[in-house]
Amino acid sequence: MQIDNPELAQVGAVRDGSGGLDVEIRGLVKYFGERQVLHGLDLSIPAGEFVAIVGRSGCGKSTLLRQLAGLDSLSGGAIGFDGKARETFGDQVRIMYQEARLLPWRTVIQNVALGLPGSRAQVRAQAEEALAQVGLADRADEWPSRLSGGQRQRVALARALIHRPRLLLLDEPLGALDALTRIEMQRLIEQIWHQHAFTALLVTHDVAEAVALADRILLIEEGRITFDEPVDLPRPREHGEARFAALESRVLKRLMTVDALNPRNQLRGRVTEIVIGKVLSEVLVMTPAGVLSAAVPTSTLSEFPLELGADVLAVFKSNQVVLATSD
Numbered sequence: 001m002q003i004d005n006p007e008l009a010q011v012g013a014v015r016d017g018s019g020g021l022d023v024e025i026r027g028l029v030k031y032f033g034e035r036q037v038l039h040g041l042d043l044s045i046p047a048g049e050f051v052a053i054v055g056r057s058g059c060g061k062s063t064l065l066r067q068l069a070g071l072d073s074l075s076g077g078a079i080g081f082d083g084k085a086r087e088t089f090g091d092q093v094r095i096m097y098q099e100a101r102l103l104p105w106r107t108v109i110q111n112v113a114l115g116l117p118g119s120r121a122q123v124r125a126q127a128e129e130a131l132a133q134v135g136l137a138d139r140a141d142e143w144p145s146r147l148s149g150g151q152r153q154r155v156a157l158a159r160a161l162i163h164r165p166r167l168l169l170l171d172e173p174l175g176a177l178d179a180l181t182r183i184e185m186q187r188l189i190e191q192i193w194h195q196h197a198f199t200a201l202l203v204t205h206d207v208a209e210a211v212a213l214a215d216r217i218l219l220i221e222e223g224r225i226t227f228d229e230p231v232d233l234p235r236p237r238e239h240g241e242a243r244f245a246a247l248e249s250r251v252l253k254r255l256m257t258v259d260a261l262n263p264r265n266q267l268r269g270r271v272t273e274i275v276i277g278k279v280l281s282e283v284l285v286m287t288p289a290g291v292l293s294a295a296v297p298t299s300t301l302s303e304f305p306l307e308l309g310a311d312v313l314a315v316f317k318s319n320q321v322v323l324a325t326s327d
Ligand SMILES: Nc1ncnc2c1ncn2[C@@H]1O[C@H](COP(=O)(O)OP(=O)(O)OP(=O)(O)O)[C@@H](O)[C@H]1O
Pocket: 032, 037, 055, 056, 057, 058, 059, 060, 061, 062, 063, 064, 316, 317, 318, 319
């Protein structure tokens, strides 16, 4: 790994991956009822590596993370950490989601300290330290509802860090943030990963985010890894840089190939209305199944303008579908 930033290089000099868990996955199979989601997935991640996983909606990314976190049973195959059974590592594996999942009736610091053993003073000191690491030391006694989306995610990160995870699983943690906050959070995650030297596994739909953060990018298609590419670029990485853009475009092309197209969780339609908001805009799409309302970051709309009447493909998260009767 090459580190150009002197601040990161300094920390990098003392990190040797010993803080991270070595992950070994062999022949992982997962069925939900009759439906097979993971098809004998094999993956080795050396301790301390930062791996990004991309793939079409519904290809099994979150399922893989849940298996690693021990939140779901395996239907077949094995997962080992440092050559031992996954179960022995408990709190050393933490997961962070797109939503911060904070308890609204507890203050920021109480959320961070949740479940931490020790005396009140010890726990408070540890939680304060974790909050300082994510730049929120001065918000400790506030309610989560007073924080912005980005700040809530910082709290969620502090809550994970306080347990000194050796494997941090990141399930699209920045997916709901605006573009600038997202880049700030990417830098924070990268910096903290350097300091703590944990192994990181990031699921993202944003290929640029994968290129910015990962040592290695994996593509999952239909429950298997079909693309595994090292990211050999100095850190911190600049989005506009030629090699960055070339890799981003290669991964995107791979992702867009017909083979990779997943017929599920997609609806073709036509844009009928665009309501521009400050951070999020609403795009209404007429599809054969009815009108679909999509919340799109306004920054994305300025980068990739959409016009009324444009033909689009609406792709949605497989585990966030809400069905309601038409009346
Ligand atoms: N608890 C569950 N019960 C039944 N099916 C499930 C369950 N969880 C996930 N699935 C199905 O497994 C498949 C993979 O889901 P998963 O959430 O892993 O996809 P993903 O790649 O993370 O998608 P997305 O990018 O939309 O989050 C989907 O078809 C989904 O509907």
